[in-house]
Amino acid sequence: MRMLLVEDSEPLQRSVGTGLRKAGYALDIAGDGEEGLWYAQTNDYDVIVLDLMLPKLDGLSLLRRLRDAGRTTHVLILTAKDGIDDRVRGLRSGADDYLVKPFAFDELLARVEALARRAHGVKHPLIRIADLEIDASRRTVGRNGAIIDLSPREFALLEYLAMRQGQVVTRADIETHIYDEQAEPMSNVVDAAIYALRKKIDPPGGKSLIQTRRGMGYVLADAHT
16 A cells, blocks of 8 residues: 655654555655645555644645545544644544544554555455455454465555455556555566465465456456356
8 A cells, every 4th residue: 555644753754654664555755745745646645644734835735735636535634733623623624534643653553554445445454355364454364274474565465456356456556556666666576576475375276366467457356256
């Protein structure tokens, strides 16, 4: 999943950015409201985490411009403004969630995960495809009762395919949502990542749950359907 963090505090940029990337998220970071608005209007994000007190353009103005432009990206406001009026104003301006600083990173991550699922029309954190189980809350994967060890990037790729199970996911979609500006993909990195993921989740000699649609992309679906 790809996220945008709009935050002017460099310590928070480092701590939150490190945590989200370790969790497998592709992440862009903007340090002021004008830069954040440019990122949000230029790219396709699953979730935006937005501070309110920003230089150049405040967070609420950024949010209103996004909504006025018809952008429906899920937005989590992350701010030190903790008054009821502030929360109401933020939610009524188009925010999907509101978290007050200081905060526990685990709570931020849980809220981001919930918004990312909602962006793809998925409510339950447990996704099943045939005998494959993906638990987005525990970030675990199992098949036929056996736990499968995946790296954060591999989990992010599998989760993204699972969120869109039964749909063709293009290589461009995967590059956009799984890789960020710190990990520029080469032409064959998506194919290599799919190959490695298949080796881990598919039994030897069995039909893969990740099907190739030549010239289009990949589909994660029950191999027997």
